[in-house]
Amino acid sequence: MKKFSSLLDNLILTPSRKNKINLLKDYFSELDRDKAYALSILSDQLSFQFVKASKLRKLVYEKVDKNLFNFSYDYVGDLAETISLIWPKSNKKMTQSLSLLIEKIQKLKKNEVNTEFSKILDQLSHNERWTLIKICTGGLRIGVSERLVKTAIAEQYNKSLIEIEEIWHGLKFPYDNLFEWLKNRAQKPKISFKDLFHPMMLANPLDKEKDFKNLDPKNFQAEYKWDGIRIQLMVSSSGISLYSRNGEDISKAFPDVIENVEGEAVIDGELLVGKNFKPSTFNDLQQRLNRKKATIELLIKYPVFIRAYDILFYNGKDLRKLKLIERRKYLEKFHNQHKKNNIDLSPVIKFSDWNSLEKFKNNTMDELNEGVMIKLKDSQYLPGRKKGFWYKWKKNPNYVDAILMYAQRGHGKRSSYYSDYTFGVWKEKELVPIGKAYSGYTDKELLKLDKYIRNNTVNRFGPVREIKKEIVFEVAFDNVFPSGRHKSGVAMRFPRINRIRWDKPVNEVVTIEEFIKEFKIY
Amino acid sequence: MDFINHQLFIKDINVHIDPILPKKIAIITHAHADHARYGHDEVIATKQTIDIMKIRYGENCAKKYTVLRYGQKLQIKDYQITLYPAGHILGSAQVLIEKNKHRLVVTGDYKVGKDETCKNFKSIKCDTLITEATFGLPIFQHPDPKEEIKKLINSVKKNRSSCHIIGAYALGKAQRVMNLLRQNNYSDTIYIHGSLEKLCNYYRSQKINIGLFEKVVSKDRSFYEGRIIIAPPSALKDRWSRRFPNPIICMASGWMTVKQRAKQRGIELPLVISDHSDWNELLDTIKKSKAKNVLVTHGQEDALVYYCKQNNLLSKPLSIQGRSDEEIE
Numbered sequence: 117m118k119k120f121s122s123l124l125d126n127l128i129l130t131p132s133r134k135n136k137i138n139l140l141k142d143y144f145s146e147l148d149r150d151k152a153y154a155l156s157i158l159s160d161q162l163s164f165q166f167v168k169a170s171k172l173r174k175l176v177y178e179k180v181d182k183n184l185f186n187f188s189y190d191y192v193g194d195l196a197e198t199i200s201l202i203w204p205k206s207n208k209k210m211t212q213s214l215s216l217l218i219e220k221i222q223k224l225k226k227n228e229v230n231t232e233f234s235k236i237l238d239q240l241s242h243n244e245r246w247t248l249i250k251i252c253t254g255g256l257r258i259g260v261s262e263r264l265v266k267t268a269i270a271e272q273y274n275k276s277l278i279e280i281e282e283i284w285h286g287l288k289f290p291y292d293n294l295f296e297w298l299k300n301r302a303q304k305p306k307i308s309f310k311d312l313f314h315p316m317m318l319a320n321p322l323d324k325e326k327d328f329k330n331l332d333p334k335n336f337q338a339e340y341k342w343d344g345i346r347i348q349l350m351v352s353s354s355g356i357s358l359y360s361r362n363g364e365d366i367s368k369a370f371p372d373v374i375e376n377v378e379g380e381a382v383i384d385g386e387l388l389v390g391k392n393f394k395p396s397t398f399n400d401l402q403q404r405l406n407r408k409k410a411t412i413e414l415l416i417k418y419p420v421f422i423r424a425y426d427i428l429f430y431n432g433k434d435l436r437k438l439k440l441i442e443r444r445k446y447l448e449k450f451h452n453q454h455k456k457n458n459i460d461l462s463p464v465i466k467f468s469d470w471n472s473l474e475k476f477k478n479n480t481m482d483e484l485n486e487g488v489m490i491k492l493k494d495s496q497y498l499p500g501r502k503k504g505f506w507y508k509w510k511k512n513p514n515y516v517d518a519i520l521m522y523a524q525r526g527h528g529k530r531s532s533y534y535s536d537y538t539f540g541v542w543k544e545k546e547l548v549p550i551g552k553a554y555s556g557y558t559d560k561e562l563l564k565l566d567k568y569i570r571n572n573t574v575n576r577f578g579p580v581r582e583i584k585k586e587i588v589f590e591v592a593f594d595n596v597f598p599s600g601r602h603k604s605g606v607a608m609r610f611p612r613i614n615r616i617r618w619d620k621p622v623n624e625v626v627t628i629e630e631f632i633k634e635f636k637i638y
Numbered sequence: 639m640d641f642i643n644h645q646l647f648i649k650d651i652n653v654h655i656d657p658i659l660p661k662k663i664a665i666i667t668h669a670h671a672d673h674a675r676y677g678h679d680e681v682i683a684t685k686q687t688i689d690i691m692k693i694r695y696g697e698n699c700a701k702k703y704t705v706l707r708y709g710q711k712l713q714i715k716d717y718q719i720t721l722y723p724a725g726h727i728l729g730s731a732q733v734l735i736e737k738n739k740h741r742l743v744v745t746g747d748y749k750v751g752k753d754e755t756c757k758n759f760k761s762i763k764c765d766t767l768i769t770e771a772t773f774g775l776p777i778f779q780h781p782d783p784k785e786e787i788k789k790l791i792n793s794v795k796k797n798r799s800s801c802h803i804i805g806a807y808a809l810g811k812a813q814r815v816m817n818l819l820r821q822n823n824y825s826d827t828i829y830i831h832g833s834l835e836k837l838c839n840y841y842r843s844q845k846i847n848i849g850l851f852e853k854v855v856s857k858d859r860s861f862y863e864g865r866i867i868i869a870p871p872s873a874l875k876d877r878w879s880r881r882f883p884n885p886i887i888c889m890a891s892g893w894m895t896v897k898q899r900a901k902q903r904g905i906e907l908p909l910v911i912s913d914h915s916d917w918n919e920l921l922d923t924i925k926k927s928k929a930k931n932v933l934v935t936h937g938q939e940d941a942l943v944y945y946c947k948q949n950n951l952l953s954k955p956l957s958i959q960g961r962s963d964e965e966i967e
Contacts, residue, residue, distance in 0.1 A: 130906060131904060187775060202776050
């Protein structure tokens with residue numbers, strides 16, 4: 117228990133991804149029953165029937181004055197941490213392995229929980245208590261994704277991440293088959309088909325000058341690049357799962373997809389928000405993302421559907437070795453057979469040469485796509501980002517000049533530099549923020565901006581500095597939508613700093629009304 | 639008790655305690671910037687507090703200085719003023735004010751735990767207690783600082799190619815961390831941010847064991863591998879900290895109790911070392927004072943006021959202007 121709780125403690129405080137992976141590699145360098153439990157905790161698979169958040173609150177009220185607890189909880193903002201800190205110190209100490217402790221709790225009967233679980237909390241150190249309560253309440257929130265765990269295991273045991281991602285959802289405690297394979301004592305685990313995730317085929321950005329010289333438009337199929345999230349849908353009579361691009365199971369968050377599909381297939385496509393297959397903005401989709409479950413209101417207000425562009429399996433048959441155009445026929449067939457599915461097809465764009473395709477790519481703003489995808493008609497479905505098969509060709513960005521308003525320090529490589537910028541345009545004599553960007557500038561420009569910001573701060577709000585309104589950015593962005601959540605009423609997609617216009621006077625920057633009019637943000 | 643108002647002002651004798659703005663007569667409990675300010679006509683404080691104020695603000699930061707030793711009585715009209723050790727930092731004091739047999743204590747910032755860098759806290763019986771409550775929540779139960787320092791020393795041993803940068807307030811905490819390192823037999827030179835130098839020199843002149851220290855200077859990056867550097871918290875996030883090899887960012891503060899707070903601040907190795915009393919020490923101090931009336935300032939007043947009322951004491955929060963934030967020392 118001590119090892120696992122210090123792993124979590126270290127993970128939560130380690131900002132760098134590389135160091136997090138090293139901590140995980142170190143922890144999983146030996147594989148035993150403790151590690152199996154650890155894996156099921158890190159992939160959010162373990163919970164105790166009788167010990168939930170509400171039960172824990174009851175237990176703590178028996179030990180600590182309720183009002184004092186609530187003052188504390190209000191301050192800390194995290195139930196596990198508040199309970200672990202406020203729990204009265206005790207001299208009874210117990211060292212027990214993670215697995216023994218978990219099994220002990222699992223065996224507790226409902227009427228034993230009150231006294232026995234309290235006893236266990238007494239016997240743990242503060243950090244172990246925190247870990248145990250985190251396990252009970254679920255959702256560790258320690259800044260470690262499942263993908264990071266998979267990556268660490270792949271690195272530690274010289275396996276490819278793609279192989280691990282594929283079988284991940286079919287693995288169950290106690291992970292014997294996985295561990296034996298990692299130790300090279302057995303074959304890769306055989307996973308039932310419905311639990312497989314098939315790592316996705318990814319596109320490379322198109323370099324117009326370089327790539328088109330060698331590409332014959334006749335050999336390519338084009339589609340729009342939809343502005344949603346990439347998903348893989350596994351639909352079969354034995355179960356339905358929806359996976360994100362990284363192979364995280366997001367089924368529970370999208371019952372409106374899961375409950376409205378049937379057939380036997382694995383579909384590659386885009387998850388979009390919209391009614392009657394009419395996509396809405398990414399902004400709307402964001403309301404549905406990063407949630408474990410969707411509320412009824414969200415389901416009604418922001419219904420989702422799938423826009424399919426590829427098919428990997430059809431009626432049990434693996435299509436991945438077929439050519440794209442052949443797979444497309446299967447996709448259309450599947451779609452025709454299941455008209456009631458909450459799935460439509462991403463249309464194929466007819467074009468004769470690259471110039472005519474470019475017109476589609478730069479289509480008007482109200483088409484909710486980010487550009488076009490160009491796919492080799494003969495391409496098999498190959499996992500990863502292989503070169504020469506699929507390309508993404510993004511729309512030319514839009515530009516607006518805006519004034520730097522606020523700056524905040526960045527993370528990672530840029531931590532301690534003021535590298536996150538909020539910029540705005542005029543509304544009468546004031547500025548309203550229209551977006552935030554943290555990329556696009558060179559390292560040299562960053563240093564210059566950082567210095568300027570430090571010398572020209574007019575106000576501070578916690579970590580945020582308000583800056584003298586003097587610097588004009590030329591901001592590039594992919595798209596802009598109306599937004600009820602932002603003061604200015606607009607929300608940008610992928611804004612980045614294209615240029616810093618040190619010379620441009622701020623009074624030449626547009627007003628919000630002009631901006632809305634120019635980009636037709638209604 | 640009605641002789642002092644919510645701004646810690648004793649009108650009868652025109653004396654303020656730790657005023658924010660320049661005043662005629664100011665009793666200063668200790669030299670942290672949120673208590674000791676520049677520009678009073680007369681400052682009444684311990685010798686060490688006055689020395690440190692002069693170091694920080696210059697010789698002429700007040701027009702007149704009145705040194706008051708711990709336990710020495712000062713009579714102003716029918717008021718008697720006495721300072722007692724508060725155990726917070728070097729020179730820190732509680733203020734006992736007596737008038738017509740009513741005893742009122744203003745604790746200033748204080749801690750009950752042992753500390754080799756200053757005179758330790760003395761419990762005083764009184765009728766009215768004005769106590770701080772920086773850590774006035776039952777979640778704050780400070781661990782043994784020696785154990786916290788061991789964590790640091792272990793991490794230094796384990797990460798030979800890194801340097802450890804410890805955020806610690808320039809006055810008090812920095813020197814306490816140095817002293818704790820020495821108590822745990824860490825004998826290497828400790829490197830300090832330039833802003834700590836004068837204060838470290840002063841602590842040394844007062845025979846506080848902080849051992850060998852040197853100001854950080856630009857050197858080959860590898861020079862600082864395996865070293866301990868102490869800097870004010872503001873420097874941690876600054877470009878200053880980027881000159882060091884694989885820095886591990888540490889922070890010595892009572893706030894480090896809460897993991898999420900440490901994470902928010904980008905602290906990799908939190909050290910729960912506090913110069914304030916934790917919850918149990920606050921309660922203990924209240925009990926030992928035998929005060930019937932407890933006023934609570936500085937920090938998390940609500941829970942402590944609630945506790946006092948539950949225990950049949952008169953109690954209310956005092957909100958003193960200009961101090962409510964965690965950023966205070």
